[in-house]
Amino acid sequence: MVTKILAIIKRLKQIYGREIKMAKVIQEREKCVGCGACAAICPKYWEMSGDGKSRLKGSNVVEGKHVLVLEDVECNKDAANACPVKCIMVEE
Numbered sequence: 001m002v003t004k005i006l007a008i009i010k011r012l013k014q015i016y017g018r019e020i021k022m023a024k025v026i027q028e029r030e031k032c033v034g035c036g037a038c039a040a041i042c043p044k045y046w047e048m049s050g051d052g053k054s055r056l057k058g059s060n061v062v063e064g065k066h067v068l069v070l071e072d073v074e075c076n077k078d079a080a081n082a083c084p085v086k087c088i089m090v091e092e
């Protein structure tokens with residue numbers, strides 16, 4: 001899924017001839033302790049799930065990590081900074 005999105009972005013760059021910067025939000029979900037900080041700070045992208053851990057909305061599992069590709073990281077940096085076990089990463 002992520003590969004397809006990156007291919008679409010590459011094609012759009014070719015068509016429109018401009019750089020489209022994309023970012024990645026990554027969660028190592030197995031490390032999540034379910035504190036709820038991310039969901040409280042950034043509810044557009046995070047929610048608590050039935051297993052007591054948070055879920056990155058719209059993400060796909062890539063090599064065991066939950067990954068969301070988006071243009072604007074918005075509140076995800078704040079969520080990453082608030083995470084007590086540092087299992088949220090933002091790559092710009």
Ligand code: SF4
Nearest residue numbers: 032033035036038083
């Ligand atoms: S802030 Fe970190 S530990 Fe807390 S629910 Fe979110 S991902 Fe899990």
